[in-house]
Amino acid sequence: MSATHIVPKKxxxxxxxxxxxxTAITVAVSFVDLGPLNTVVALGIAITKAxxxxxxxxxxxxxxxxxxxxxxxxxFWLVILLVMTMGDYVTRDWxxxxxxxxxxxxxxxxxxxxxxxxx
Amino acid sequence: xxxxxxxxxxxPPALAHHFENLEEQHTAATLGMWxxxxxxxxxxGGLFMAYTLYRHWYPAAFMASSHELDITLGxxxxxxxxxxxxxxxxxxxxxxxGERGKIMFFLVVTMILGLxxxxxxxxxxxxxxxHHHVPGASFHFDDPALQQPAQIFFSLYFVMTGLHxxxxxxxxxxxxxxxxxxxxxxxxxxxxSPIEISGLYWHFVDIVWIFLxxxxxxxxxxx
Numbered sequence: 092m093s094a095t096h097i098v099p100k101k102x103x104x105x106x107x108x109x110x111x112x113x114t115a116i117t118v119a120v121s122f123v124d125l126g127p128l129n130t131v132v133a134l135g136i137a138i139t140k141a142x143x144x145x146x147x148x149x150x151x152x153x154x155x156x157x158x159x160x161x162x163x164x165x166x167f168w169l170v171i172l173l174v175m176t177m178g179d180y181v182t183r184d185w186x187x188x189x190x191x192x193x194x195x196x197x198x199x200x201x202x203x204x205x206x207x208x209x210x
Numbered sequence: 211x212x213x214x215x216x217x218x219x220x221x222p223p224a225l226a227h228h229f230e231n232l233e234e235q236h237t238a239a240t241l242g243m244w245x246x247x248x249x250x251x252x253x254x255g256g257l258f259m260a261y262t263l264y265r266h267w268y269p270a271a272f273m274a275s276s277h278e279l280d281i282t283l284g285x286x287x288x289x290x291x292x293x294x295x296x297x298x299x300x301x302x303x304x305x306x307x308g309e310r311g312k313i314m315f316f317l318v319v320t321m322i323l324g325l326x327x328x329x330x331x332x333x334x335x336x337x338x339x340x341h342h343h344v345p346g347a348s349f350h351f352d353d354p355a356l357q358q359p360a361q362i363f364f365s366l367y368f369v370m371t372g373l374h375x376x377x378x379x380x381x382x383x384x385x386x387x388x389x390x391x392x393x394x395x396x397x398x399x400x401x402x403s404p405i406e407i408s409g410l411y412w413h414f415v416d417i418v419w420i421f422l423x424x425x426x427x428x429x430x431x432x433x
Contacts, residue, residue, distance in 0.1 A: 097303065097306045097307070098299075098303065100300070100303055103296060103299045103300060103303065104296075107292065107293075107295075107296040110292045110295075111289065111292060114285065114288050114289060114292065117423075117424055117428065118281070118285050118428065121281075121424070121428035121429075121431040121432065122431055122432055123432055124432040124433070125432075129428075129429075129432065130429070133424035133425075133428050133429075134424065136424070137420050137421050137423075137424050137425075140420045141417045141420050141421070144295065144413050144416060144417050144420070145413075145417070147299075148295055148298070148299045148409075148413045148416075149409075149410055149413050149414075150240075150406075154240065155237055157237075157241060158237070158240060158241055158244055161241060161244045161245055161248060162244060162248075164248055165247065165248040165251040165252070166251075168248070168251070168252055168255075169251055169252065169255045172252065172255050172256070172259055173255070173258070173259055173262060176259055176263070177259075177262060177263065177266070180263055180266070181266065196267040196268075198268070198358045198359055
């Protein structure tokens with residue numbers, strides 16, 4: 092009796108090939124100027140690659156629901172960390188009071204406050 | 211007599227007393243490892259948070275600094291880690307099939323790839339020292355206007371890749387431990403969980419690099 096679901100080897104090879112192809116794509120795309128989309132594409136590919144690793148190499152696709160819940164909880168906390176902290180910092184310079192106070196960024200922000208407000 | 215009664219029930223030698231069956235034991239081990247990995251996600255998450263904020267503040271300095279990193283070595287290391295994740299997955303597969311020789315073979319290949327990654331990383335670090343791209347008194351950046359924020363990029367570069375490299379070293383220790391346990395017969399077809407949860411750790415470290423590579427090396431490559 093086996094206690095675990097055994098993932099067929101050909102799935103591992105297919106995931107490996109996909110990871111290599113995505114790596115080649117992300118390197119190639121980085122040389123093309125897409126403006127802000129460069130970051131979106133790079134992160135999109137990274138998230139896709141990470142998802143493949145989690146689902147197949149780390150067997151989460153075949154794991155019980157409790158394990159899946161714990162895996163998703165890491166994303167939940169990470170999103171709170173990133174979104175709430177950035178939500179604070181980004182909006183600090185939107186204030187209309189105390190404009191003579193120094194910026195939150197130690198060496199000054201590269202864009203002006205007027206630009207930030209008009210974003 | 212009572213002791214004899216106590217041990218009258220039969221269970222596989224790999225099964226601890228407090229679990230009903232091997233499947234329950236395996237699920238508990240996996241779940242415990244995942245709970246640890248959630249804390250690891252947040253551990254690295256703090257650094258990704260710092261990266262996001264400073265990049266938001268200093269987009270030009272981050273792009274210019276990123277351009278100084280060696281994309282060839284970075285991409286090579288990405289490939290090395292992906293291959294090592296494959297060999298790790300194959301080691302887990304061999305463990306589930308109870309094939310000792312194959313487990314040891316794939317663990318050794320995984321360790322060699324991990325060492326190759328660290329070797330390439332140290333070449334990159336040496337290069338940073340030679341080009342005065344290590345934050346501190348001797349830091350020098352070509353564009354004097356970006357001197358200070360560029361140091362922030364390189365501080366994050368060293369802390370994030372350094373913490374990642376530390377995890378690789380811990381991973382190599384884990385693989386050595388698993389190699390010994392496979393060799394001395396502790397790992398069996400019924401007791402493959404140690405290999406599997408060590409594999410989870412190794413794949414997690416790979417995932418961290420999957421995000422570090424584009425964020426540090428590919429940003430601003432097109433300028």
